[in-house]
Amino acid sequence: MLAQLLRRDLAQFFPFTGSGAALPVVFFVAVAMLFPFAVGPDANLMLKTGGGVVWIAALLAAILPLEKLVAGDIALGFFDQLRLRGFAEEAMMAVRLLAHWLSFGPPLLLATFPAAALLKIEGETFDILLLGLLAGTPGLAAIGLMIAALTASLRAGAALSGLLLIPLALPILIFGAGALARQDVASIGFVGAISLALVAIAPFAAGAAIRAAREG
Amino acid sequence: MQAANPSLIAENLACRRGERLLFRRLSFALAPGAACHVTGANGAGKTTLIRALAGLTKPYAGEVRREGALALLDERSGLDPDLPLARSLAFWFGLDSVADPAAIMARLRLETLAEVPVGYLSTGQRKRAALARVIGQNAAVWLLDEPLSGLDTASQDLVSTLVCEHCESGGIALIASHQPLDVPGMTSFAIEDFAPAEAEA
Numbered sequence: 108m109l110a111q112l113l114r115r116d117l118a119q120f121f122p123f124t125g126s127g128a129a130l131p132v133v134f135f136v137a138v139a140m141l142f143p144f145a146v147g148p149d150a151n152l153m154l155k156t157g158g159g160v161v162w163i164a165a166l167l168a169a170i171l172p173l174e175k176l177v178a179g180d181i182a183l184g185f186f187d188q189l190r191l192r193g194f195a196e197e198a199m200m201a202v203r204l205l206a207h208w209l210s211f212g213p214p215l216l217l218a219t220f221p222a223a224a225l226l227k228i229e230g231e232t233f234d235i236l237l238l239g240l241l242a243g244t245p246g247l248a249a250i251g252l253m254i255a256a257l258t259a260s261l262r263a264g265a266a267l268s269g270l271l272l273i274p275l276a277l278p279i280l281i282f283g284a285g286a287l288a289r290q291d292v293a294s295i296g297f298v299g300a301i302s303l304a305l306v307a308i309a310p311f312a313a314g315a316a317i318r319a320a321r322e323g
Numbered sequence: 324m325q326a327a328n329p330s331l332i333a334e335n336l337a338c339r340r341g342e343r344l345l346f347r348r349l350s351f352a353l354a355p356g357a358a359c360h361v362t363g364a365n366g367a368g369k370t371t372l373i374r375a376l377a378g379l380t381k382p383y384a385g386e387v388r389r390e391g392a393l394a395l396l397d398e399r400s401g402l403d404p405d406l407p408l409a410r411s412l413a414f415w416f417g418l419d420s421v422a423d424p425a426a427i428m429a430r431l432r433l434e435t436l437a438e439v440p441v442g443y444l445s446t447g448q449r450k451r452a453a454l455a456r457v458i459g460q461n462a463a464v465w466l467l468d469e470p471l472s473g474l475d476t477a478s479q480d481l482v483s484t485l486v487c488e489h490c491e492s493g494g495i496a497l498i499a500s501h502q503p504l505d506v507p508g509m510t511s512f513a514i515e516d517f518a519p520a521e522a523e524a
Binding site: 182188 | 381
């Protein structure tokens with residue numbers, strides 16, 4: 108049952124399938140492309156700041172899919188129908204989180220290769236960047252899911268979700284980008300720990316949010 | 324039917340929308356084979372009642388008891404608007420382990436629409452698609468919220484026939500609609516009869 112749900116959710120959200128848009132990934136690469144134009148092609152400067160730019164791009168790209176992540180299926184009565192078939196809201200949201208990360212994390216990690224090339228990030232810096240994003244994107248996806256579920260029944264939900272994600276994602280950004288500045292793999296452990304905690308909380312918080320949205 | 328002896332019982336049910344009490348002291352018991360028609364004007368609380376009976380919202384007071392699986396038809400189809408109808412229905416048919424999806428599609432005259440994205444269907448066509456989903460669920464208890472709205476005469480007759488068949492095979496159907504339905508032996512009540520008097524509200 109859960110596998111069928113995951114397949115459906117992936118078909119919905121994976122780039123280039125269903126309504127899933129490749130926009131976040133394109134946006135992510137576009138930021139990396141614009142940065143050298145803005146600050147000039149100084150290789151030394153780019154190596155120092157490029158990683159931070161990639162992190163900011165990743166964070167902003169995480170906002171883009173939120174609008175459709177939960178609100179559409181609430182309007183569709185999709186979660187209600189699942190509930191009648193015995194699914195718990197927490198299970199629906201856990202599956203949604205996995206589908207959201209799969210359709211957002213790995214494409215972003217792949218896009219990090221061209222983005223890093225554009226910013227001339229190489230060697231150990233690149234490894235730390237990629238590892239950091241791998242550890243951080245599940246956390247970003249979890250924050251995104253919680254926000255999407257909480258704001259789904261609000262009229263200005265989409266605009267609000269962007270505003271809400273930025274402060275909540277700060278710890279991930281600080282440790283993730285901090286690892287780059289200090290060339291220190293250890294703080295990626297912190298990023299992973301934050302992500303893990305967020306991933307553990309998200310299905311429960313988001314599940315409670317869509318239950319509450321029914322009463323509204 | 325999934326349950327051998329389905330039942331749907333409401334006891335002293337009261338529901339609110341926002342701060343307003345819509346109905347109170349609503350009680351009924353539906354036994355296997357029973358069909359019940361809930362009438363009422365727009366905004367009287369039919370949808371609120373259906374959602375409370377489905378267990379999707381908590382009633383303000385009272386209790387709902389149910390035996391048997393439940394299928395719900397409301398104004399939201401639950402079908403992905405971007406997908407072709409057949410694929411969109413296939414998800415629910417898969418969850419409900421439907422043996423013969425084609426037969427259900429044919430019954431609701433949906434075969435020719437199989438490749439049309441759900442978003443392009445008309446209101447009536449989408450309602451028929453949602454009915455296909457309900458039938459595929461093979462649940463003992465049907466809650467139908469305005470099943471006739473948007474349907475042409477032939478499809479309205481089909482809904483009556485489907486409800487008759489469902490009840491004849493021991494199922495329960497509760498239909499909220501402001502339009503008349505042709506189902507023999509169907510009981511009926513108006514939700515306005517349970518609306519609070521002005522002084523209470």
